[in-house]
Structure formats: C-alpha cells, structure tokens
Amino acid sequence: MAEILIIDDERAIRKTLTEILSxxxxxIDEAPDGEEGLKKYKDKTYDVVLCDIKMPRLDGIEFLQKAxxxxxxxxxxxxxxxxxxxxxVEAVKKGAYDYISKPPDLNxxxxxxxxxxxxxxxxxxxxxxxxxxxxxxxMIGESGPMKKxxxxxxxxxxxxxxxxxxxxxxxxKELVARWIHEKSNRSEGPLVEVNCAAIPxxxxxxxxxxxxxxxxxxxxxxxxxxxxxxxxxxxxxxxxGDMSPNAQAKVLRxxxxxxxxxxxxxxxxxVDVRVIAATNKDLLKEVDNKTFRLDLYHRLSVILIHVxxxxxxxxxxxxxxxxxxxxISADYGSAKKSIDPEAIKLLQQYNWTGNIRxxxxxxxxxxxxxxxxxxAEDVRSYVLPK
Numbered sequence: 001m002a003e004i005l006i007i008d009d010e011r012a013i014r015k016t017l018t019e020i021l022s023x024x025x026x027x028i029d030e031a032p033d034g035e036e037g038l039k040k041y042k043d044k045t046y047d048v049v050l051c052d053i054k055m056p057r058l059d060g061i062e063f064l065q066k067a068x069x070x071x072x073x074x075x076x077x078x079x080x081x082x083x084x085x086x087x088x089v090e091a092v093k094k095g096a097y098d099y100i101s102k103p104p105d106l107n108x109x110x111x112x113x114x115x116x117x118x119x120x121x122x123x124x125x126x127x128x129x130x131x132x133x134x135x136x137x138x139m140i141g142e143s144g145p146m147k148k149x150x151x152x153x154x155x156x157x158x159x160x161x162x163x164x165x166x167x168x169x170x171x172x173k174e175l176v177a178r179w180i181h182e183k184s185n186r187s188e189g190p191l192v193e194v195n196c197a198a199i200p201x202x203x204x205x206x207x208x209x210x211x212x213x214x215x216x217x218x219x220x221x222x223x224x225x226x227x228x229x230x231x232x233x234x235x236x237x238x239x240x241g242d243m244s245p246n247a248q249a250k251v252l253r254x255x256x257x258x259x260x261x262x263x264x265x266x267x268x269x270x271v272d273v274r275v276i277a278a279t280n281k282d283l284l285k286e287v288d289n290k291t292f293r294l295d296l297y298h299r300l301s302v303i304l305i306h307v308x309x310x311x312x313x314x315x316x317x318x319x320x321x322x323x324x325x326x327x328i329s330a331d332y333g334s335a336k337k338s339i340d341p342e343a344i345k346l347l348q349q350y351n352w353t354g355n356i357r358x359x360x361x362x363x364x365x366x367x368x369x370x371x372x373x374x375x376a377e378d379v380r381s382y383v384l385p386k
Contacts, residue, residue, distance in 0.1 A: 002117060003027045003044070007037035007063065008052040008079070013102070017050060024110060034058030041067050043372055045334040046074055048116050053080035053087065061094060068095040071335045073123050075116035079104060124333030139172075139179060140323050141316035145308040149176065156303045157183035162255070164300045165278040167307030170357035173278040174238060176307055181234040186274055189233025194226050196247075197239035204247045206263050209254075215264020227260045230273045240300070241281035241292060251275075252296045275300065310352040310359060317348050320356065324363040337367055342376035350383065 004026050008014050011032070018028045029044070031037035035058040037051065049067070053060035060078055067076060078091040081102035088099035097116045100109060139150060156163060157180045165173045174193070181191045199207050206216075210225030226235060237243070243251070254260045255275060259268040277300045286292035310317070321339060329336040352358055362383050370378040 001025065001027045002047040003029065004113070005029045005031065005037065005040055005044075005046045005049045007031045007034060007049065007055070007060075009033055009055045010052070013052070013079075017104075020106065020109075021113075026113075034060060034063035038063055038066055041074075042070055042335070045071070047120060048113050049074060049076040050079055050113075051076055053078055053091070061091065064091065064094045064096055073120065073333060075120050077112055077116060120333070137175060137178075138323070139175060140320050141313060142319065143313040143315045145313055146316060149305060149307065152303070152305055153179050153183060156180070158185055160274055161302040162274070162300055163276045163303045163305060164283075164297075165276065165305045165307060167278075167280065168309050168355055169280050170355035171307040171309055172356050173280075173307050174236070176305060177234075177236045177238075177276045177278060180276060181236075184234065184274070186233050190230055191234045191236065192226050192230035193236045193238060195238045197242040201244040201247075204244055205250060208247060209250060209260045209262055211263035212265045215262075219264065223262075225260065225262065227254060227271045227273055228269065231271050232273075234274045234276060237275060237277040239279060240277040241279040241283055241286055245291075245293070248293045248296050252293060252299060255296075255299045310355040314348045317359070318344050320359060321347065321363055324360050325367065328364050328367050332367070337370065338373040339366075340373065340375050343374050343379045346376055346379040346384065 002025075004021055006014050006017050006021075006028060007030075008017075009032055014030045014032075018030060021028055029040055029046070031040050033055045034051070037049075038058065041049065041063075051060045051063055055063075058066075060080070064076055064078070067074070072095065075097035076095070078088075078096045078099045079102060080087065080099075091099050097119070098112050100112060139146065153176070163177075163180060165176050167173050177193075178191065181187060194207065196204065206219075206223060206225070208225050208227055210223045210228060211219050213219055213222045237251075250260070254271065254273075258270055258272065260271055261268055283292050283297050283301075287294045287297060321344060325336050325339065347359075347362070354361075365382055366374045366378055369382050
C-alpha cells in the first residue's frame with residue numbers, strides 16, 4: 001500500500017485529504033507544520049508528500065529545500081490557497097514535483113499523485129539499472145592487504161602478463177579481475193567471464209572453444225566460444241581448478257600458440273586474448289593429486305594475486321558496511337540507514353566464513369529487519385548465532 005504524508009496547518013484540509021485518499025487506498029500520515037513534517041519525512045520513506053506553503057515554524061518552501069537535501073527522490077506536491085504563478089514557479093525550481101491551488105480539484109489531485117508515483121518508480125529503476133551496468137565497482141578497503149592488491153594491479157594491469165588470483169569463495173576475486181581489465185590496455189575490448197565450476201565437463205570445451213554444426217548430437221548450429229568472444233580483450237576463467245583435463249590441455253595450447261580449434265573443426269583460429277584465472281583451491285596440491293596440469297599452472301601464474309579473507313581484514317568492515325548501506329538504499333529507493341558503532345564492533349567480532357558476499361547479505365538483512373537505524377541489538381537478533 002502506497003504511503004502519503006500530508007503537511008498542512010489547517011486541520012480541516014488534512015482531514016478532508018486524508019478521508020479522500022484513504023478511500024482511494026492510500027495509507028496516510030499527517031503533520032500540522034513543516035517542522036513536524038520534516039521529522040516524519042526523515043523517519044519513513046513515503047511514496048508522495050502533499051505540502052502546504054504557508055505554515056508556522058517551517059514553511060513549505062523551507063521544507064522543500066531541507067527534504068531535498070535528505071532524500072531528493074520522493075516527489076513533493078505543493079498545495080496552497082495563497083499561490084500565484086511566481087509561487088508555483090519558485091516551488092518547481094526548488095524541486096517540487098507539481099503545484100496545485102486550494103481548494104484542489106479532486107480528479108487533478110489523484111492524477112498528479114498517480115503520475116508522481118510512476119515517476120518515482122522510474123527514477124528508482126533507472127538508478128538501479130545504472131548501477132548494474134556500471135563498468136566496475138570500487139575496491140573498498142584501506143587495510144594493508146588491500147593496499148598491496150591495488151599497488152599490484154597498478155603495476156601489472158598495463159602489461160600482457162597472465163594472472164592467477166587465489167582466495168576463498170566470496171572474497172572478491174572477480175572484482176580484482178575486473179579492475180585489472182579496466183586498467184589494462186585492453187579496457188576498450190570485451191571482458192568475458194567463464195565459471196568453470198558451473199559448466200558440465202562434457203560441455204566446457206564447446207563453451208570455451210565453440211563448435212561446428214553437427215559436431216555432436218545437440219550441435220544444431222555453429223557456436224562461437226568464449227575465447228573468440230574475448231578476442232582483443234580479456235578472458236576471465238573463474239574456478240579454473242574445476243576444469244576437466246581435456247579442456248586444460250586445449251587451454252594450454254591456446255596460451256602457448258594463440259590458436260584454438262572449435263569442436264568438430266580442423267581449421268585453427270588465431271585469438272588475441274589475455275587470460276586471467278581464479279581459484280579457491282591450492283593448485284599445487286591439485287597438481288600433486290594429478291587433477292591439474294603443472295605446465296598449465298606455470299602458464300597461468302606469471303603473476304600471483306592472493307585476495308585475503310574478510311577475517312584477515314576486519315579493519316575494512318566499517319568501510320564495507322557503509323558502502324553496502326549506500327548501495328542497498330539506492331537499490332530500494334530509500335534513505336540510507338545509520339548503524340551504531342557498537343553494532344559495527346559486533347560485526348567485526350563475527351566469523352565471516354562467507355567473506356564479502358556474506359557481509360553484503362547480512363547488511364541487506366539488517367536493512368530490511370531493523371527499525372530507523374541498525375543497532376547492536378539488531379545484530380544480536382539477526383546475525384549472531386543463538
């Protein structure tokens with residue numbers, strides 16, 4: 001149910017608007033002046049605000065300015081019986097969605113509210129989409145290990161050296177790979193990602209190198225593989241420790257000769273690809289176990305970058321939490337929630353087996369389940385094991 005805040009010093013106006021809009025299915029909150037309205041505005045995320053202009057303590061224009069500084073995405077419709085063209089223009093310039101004279105025409109008011117809500121939804125969706133299609137997220141953290149990773153990226157990204165990124169699940173190996181690509185001379189080319197663990201062993205060769213029509217039962221048309229798709233750019237092979245032995249041999253050939261062959265084809269295809277690999281396994285142990293090729297390991301590990309676990313960089317948790325709070329509030333189209341210092345301390349004491357991914361999920365849980373701000377009690381209730 002959509003929620004509307006009505007701010008007006010005339011009780012009769014508030015009562016009339018509340019009755020009309022409640023009948024239309026909206027949930028209504030009221031405030032008798034701008035100051036009280038601003039408090040409610042900061043405490044809750046409304047879909048629309050109806051605000052009078054002439055009010056005691058804090059008038060409508062002042063409310064409009066302060067509300068815009070706190071959360072500019074909520075549409076505010078100004079209503080006044082003392083208005084003129086100049087007042088309407090000023091209100092719109094200050095950020096008002098629209099201006100309606102008193103007594104308001106019911107049909108126009110309902111249409112304006114509906115349009116304001118649709119516009120608000122579009123603004124939120126646009127922000128979410130822009131964030132999702134942004135080329136690369138920031139690498140958050142000022143701890144020693146993170147500074148070392150950033151320094152290494154600055155040195156190796158402009159080269160053509162192959163890189164092996166190691167670390168536990170959820171530490172951000174993919175983000176490191178994206179930053180290497182972003183800062184490389186290939187940044188204008190494609191970054192193609194392959195999760196080797198998610199592809200069945202019988203399909204990995206077709207996924208990487210492509211296949212010709214009719215080369216096997218389900219090959220009803222020609223397929224371009226990931227190596228060809230990444231030509232001129234970067235190929236990120238995630239969880240390469242799970243790659244099948246046959247695929248490992250073909251990847252080794254591609255790295256040695258710069259050539260691939262599609263499944264079912266005889267013709268070689270030249271490819272210009274920089275390969276970045278990542279794994280959560282100890283590949284040298286996999287070599288001892290005869291599940292990973294030693295020669296491929298040496299080809300991939302020209303540069304080694306180890307991404308530490310979150311438990312090894314807990315000093316970065318306050319920065320990460322702040323960034324996640326900002327990101328989640330943007331995704332939800334709501335005001336950013338505050339978090340108590342004591343809550344941060346409890347999060348720093350937690351054992352983060354899922355690393356950054358787990359922390360992000362926990363912050364989202366706290367945002368959804370907590371009240372106006374996130375407290376230590378919220379962390380004890382929703383995060384810490386009983």
